[in-house]
Amino acid sequence: MEHFLEQVLNGLQLGLMYALIALGYTMVYGVVQLINFAHGDVFMVGAFLGYFGFAVWGLPLPVAILTAMVACALLGVIIERVAYRPLRYAPKIAALISAIGVSLFLEYFSSLKFVFGPNYRVVPRPFPEVHWNIAGLSVSNIQVIVFVVVLFMLILLQILIYRTKTGMAMRTVAVDHNAARLMGVNVDTTISITFAIGSAFAALGGVLYAIAYPQIHPFMGIMPGLKAFTAAVLGGIGIIPGAVLGALIMGQVETLTSAYISSQMRDAIAFAILILVLLFRPTGLLGRTETEKV
Amino acid sequence: MKLSRNTFFYFAGAVFFFALVKAMQFSGMLTPYWQLVLDQALIIVIGALGLSIIYGFTGQFSLGHAAFYGLGAYTAGALDKVYGNGNMLFFFLSLLTGAAVAGLVALLIGLPILRLRSDYLGIATLGFGIIVRVGMENGNKLFPVLGGATGMSGTPQVAHFDLIFILTLIVILLVRNFIFSTYGRACTSIREDEIAADVMGIDTTRYKVMAFVLGCALAGLAGGIYAHRYPFLHPASFDFLKSFDFLLIVVLGGLGSMTGTIVTAVGWVFLLEVLRVVLGQNFIDWRGVIYALILVVSIIVRPQGLFSGKELRLLIPDHLKMLTGKEHTHAGSGN
Amino acid sequence: MRKKFWSILLVVLLSLALVVTGCGGQGKTETQGASGEKVIKIGFIAPLTGDVKTFGESAQKGFDLALEQAGYKAGDFKIEPVKADDRNDATEAVNVATKLITQDGVKAIVGSLTSLTTIPISKFANDNKVVLITGTATSPKVTVDEGKRKEYIFRACFIDPTQGTVAAKFALEELKLKTAAILYDQGNDYTIGLANNFKEAFTAGGGQVLTMEAYAKNDTDFSAVLTNIAKKNPDILYLPDYYQKVSLIGKQARDKGIKAVFIGGDGWDSSDLDYKTMEGGYFTNHYSAQDPRPEVQNWVKQFKEKYGQEPDAFATLTYDATNLLLNAIKTANSDDPAKIKEALQNTKDFSIVSGEKVSFDENGNPIKPVTILKIEGGKQKFVTAIKPN
Structure with missing residues (x-):
């Protein structure tokens, strides 16, 4: 039993890591209905900037994280301006292809020698790791920090979207650009803000991820990005709490599968479960059934 | 049977192209390297036409195309490795079996998941692609000949340009006839508006599954040819990132255009290799960067794709010319 | 109709242009080979882009240093390296191997990095009778497939x-x-x-x-x-x-x-x-950096001087592979791959970083001891060397 609980705790940590990325992913999707494949790579850039901040330039950790977040927010806005805005009224798929292009660009450009370089870097711990023993389970301070940050992000996003003017503008833009414009919403600014916040969260996630799994390289964003996106879809993409729910479920499924069924078949079983869930809930666990356009 | 005018020109064009390639082969202008690249381009054309049917014409967002490509490659490759030994008959049989297996799997997976819409369908097919990849990595536990993660070699390398070219011609004709048939029209109507199509009495599930099976079978066929042209199969060659390649070919070519898919597929394969030659040895590591930039710029310049909804005359059956007038099919709107 | 004409023309022109670029490349290489000095081209294939780029670059450093130390010469021949990237992708690997062999006219290839890319190109190289030696591809299938020895293929690492x-x-x-x-x-x-x-x-x-x-x-x-x-x-x-x-x-x-x-x-x-x-x-x-043999000490010292870091296994093995190949070219003193292959197979008592007096077994694998190292006090410490079998 204790063993089982420990595995659940492992799954929780993994799930929270996915949630960290999935939240930004799903928020951007919610507003612009674009699968932003470059999100995982912004996450990578954030991890690198955070690493340079506290390990190379010697900034205090909070300053390093803040720097990474600001820089990535800027990066997100630039990406949107350059690669997505010209395609806003084109078929949705065009923006998706552009996102794939941006993602490849960030990966290959970062791995050039004068940028981040292609090698794997070991990230030193910015603070000593502490383990607490609670009822036979070992909990580390990093796990607690990640948990708190995810909770903080979730609450912040909910407040932002449902309690502020900007949030209202975002929700309006999500429904209909033209109607939003008629209502006096500045669509361009709103979308820029969305990307800025989403990318800043990606950077925050990236730094924490690099602290928890202390290794970074230019292609590190692909898999966590994909898994986080899958988690967001599982929870119902575009829905903020859905991203956390989906991520936690993904984490448990992956961990429990590799602990009790087969570590070889883990990904296959995790995705089979995803497909099954989608068959019964075609718009994800918390997704609303879409009204059909006739 | 009277050969219609466009079909005649289609074959004439094909013969001309074939003669051109042959002439360049003999004069030594077409080196084995560019020959290989051309063969690869034709293989990608077949696979991409498959996705063109699924996504370009029927509007079903699939991110798992490479999985079917891989299924066909492994099936055909393993069959020919074990039973055939360079025998042409076995070669064709193995190709057909590869396509059939890919189609069958597509049928089994397509029946349930094609109920999903747009991005959800995309992620479900992507998940299926990952399942197939895990299956390939562990396939040697059931059939040692598949090699699992250590890869499979030993398939007779019998596919050469002549055969691949003829197969490509047949596939193009097949896809053309499908697209311009009642079935194809039904598929296009689903892409344009699924509910309206349903109301018009079109059995949308049936046509969606039909397009998906046909498209995946073509991917399987392409995979089978790949297995006979490239001497080594490895699960990494068929992972989800490869599905993106097919997707961007179809989108950059223009949704709902065979011409676009064919031209872009060839252009894409050549682009990757030409970049290698142009950049030379000092800028090798810029290849990925430049490729990504070209991708972003070209989609921004032509968001609707190269040939959205338009076809070369040669690819339209004669009796439809009057019907379609200037715009032959509707511009692809995606979803 | 007119627009369509232009698009067809564009396509035809583009494809012609592509073919011409290809042929242009070939023509150039032929004239280079005709200059007074005897030149032999050696190909180098590794993932120089993509997610294992860092391994590929290590290998490239080993290759570069080996050539530099040899003064780009082996016997009477001037060495001309031709490098290519395979992105650790089996399809691209076959494409570049075809390019190097049929277009650039290399007589021998060093590479590639992983078995996934080396197995397909080893088959192609062997069929075209071009010598290939890999530093790091460990799968037995690289040199022997389906029970058949690919006799032009060798490696510098253990299987x-x-x-x-x-x-x-x-x-x-x-x-x-x-x-x-x-x-x-x-x-x-x-x-x-x-x-x-x-x-x-x-x-x-x-x-x-x-x-x-x-x-x-x-x-x-x-x-x-x-x-x-x-x-x-x-x-x-x-x-x-x-x-x-x-x-x-x-x-x-x-x-x-x-x-x-x-x-x-x-x-x-x-x-x-x-x-x-x-x-x-x-x-x-394959070796211990503390081994006092001059090959080892030279290698570690010069690598540090040139690149400011310690060599890793990829660099070391590629360096060894390149040196084995250069030695074979020198011994054969010929640019005929068949003769280089013979010389490589008959390598006797040649000292490389990863082994003293190395020779090849009948499958093109080097016979050399396995070194066991211990991580102690943040350093590698030599424990023992074991001869396999």
Whole structure:
């Protein structure tokens, strides 16, 4: 039993890591209905900037994280301006292809020698790791920090979207650009803000991820990005709490599968479960059934 | 049977192209390297036409195309490795079996998941692609000949340009006839508006599954040819990132255009290799960067794709010319 | 109609232009070969872009340094390197190998990095009678496939079975450890090969493999399997992967309270290994940097001078492969691949970094001892050298 609980705790940590990325992913999707494949790579850039901040330039950790977040927010806005805005009224798929292009660009450009370089870097711990023993389970301070940050992000996003003017503008833009414009919403600014916040969260996630799994390289964003996106879809993409729910479920499924069924078949079983869930809930666990356009 | 005018020109064009390639082969202008690249381009054309049917014409967002490509490659490759030994008959049989297996799997997976819409369908097919990849990595536990993660070699390398070219011609004709048939029209109507199509009495599930099976079978066929042209199969060659390649070919070519898919597929394969030659040895590591930039710029310049909804005359059956007038099919709107 | 005409014309022109560029490239190489001095072209294939670019660049450093030390000369021949990138993709590898062999006219190739890309190009090189020597591709299938020896193909590293077997024997006989857990990457045949052979030899020698677990290439969280392994409490945790993955796993294993001795393979050999975590671990390697032999000392010193870092296994093995090839060209003093192949096969008592007096067995694999190193005090420490079999 204790063993089982420990595995659940492992799954929780993994799930929270996915949630960290999935939240930004799903928020951007919610507003612009674009699968932003470059999100995982912004996450990578954030991890690198955070690493340079506290390990190379010697900034205090909070300053390093803040720097990474600001820089990535800027990066997100630039990406949107350059690669997505010209395609806003084109078929949705065009923006998706552009996102794939941006993602490849960030990966290959970062791995050039004068940028981040292609090698794997070991990230030193910015603070000593502490383990607490609670009822036979070992909990580390990093796990607690990640948990708190995810909770903080979730609450912040909910407040932002449902309690502020900007949030209202975002929700309006999500429904209909033209109607939003008629209502006096500045669509361009709103979308820029969305990307800025989403990318800043990606950077925050990236730094924490690099602290928890202390290794970074230019292609590190692909898999966590994909898994986080899958988690967001599982929870119902575009829905903020859905991203956390989906991520936690993904984490448990992956961990429990590799602990009790087969570590070889883990990904296959995790995705089979995803497909099954989608068959019964075609718009994800918390997704609303879409009204059909006739 | 009277050969219609466009079909005649289609074959004439094909013969001309074939003669051109042959002439360049003999004069030594077409080196084995560019020959290989051309063969690869034709293989990608077949696979991409498959996705063109699924996504370009029927509007079903699939991110798992490479999985079917891989299924066909492994099936055909393993069959020919074990039973055939360079025998042409076995070669064709193995190709057909590869396509059939890919189609069958597509049928089994397509029946349930094609109920999903747009991005959800995309992620479900992507998940299926990952399942197939895990299956390939562990396939040697059931059939040692598949090699699992250590890869499979030993398939007779019998596919050469002549055969691949003829197969490509047949596939193009097949896809053309499908697209311009009642079935194809039904598929296009689903892409344009699924509910309206349903109301018009079109059995949308049936046509969606039909397009998906046909498209995946073509991917399987392409995979089978790949297995006979490239001497080594490895699960990494068929992972989800490869599905993106097919997707961007179809989108950059223009949704709902065979011409676009064919031209872009060839252009894409050549682009990757030409970049290698142009950049030379000092800028090798810029290849990925430049490729990504070209991708972003070209989609921004032509968001609707190269040939959205338009076809070369040669690819339209004669009796439809009057019907379609200037715009032959509707511009692809995606979803 | 008119617009269509233009688009057709454009397509035709584009394809013609492409073909012409291709031929232009070929013409150029021919004129170069005709200059007064005798020139031999050597190809180099490695992943120079993509997610294993860092390994490919290490290999490239080894290749460059070997050529530089030889003054770009072997016998009467001036060496002209032709480098190409395969992005660690089987399809691209075949494409570049075809380009190097049929277009650039290389007589020998050094590369590629992984078995995944080397197996297909070794077949192509062998069919076209071009010598290929790989520094780092460990799968037996590289030189022998379907029971047939590809006689133009050689390698500088051990094949998968060697390291796994030696590690198992060492663990049983020297360390006197009896139980093991194995963790490997199920998508990478290098780690699968080492894992399987370790298991076989360890069980045959009377040890017990408690569990064998897999992970995927891009995993960063191993807590689930490590929790299971911790419960079984093995004496050994065998981790046959590259340094970066092993560092991650090792860290998490210690966090889970696993006290087992870590044992691994040559993939560990890098200054980027997390030495603090891997303290007390053993790994099988090709050489020890403390070995006083001049080949080794020269290599380590000059590499540090040129690149400001310690050489890793990829660099060392590619350096050795290049030197073996240069020696063969010198011995044969010919640019005929058939003669180079003969000379390579008959290599006798040639000293390279990873072995003294190396020769090849009938399958093109080098006969050299396996060095066992221990991570102690943040450094690699020589333990013993074992002759396989």
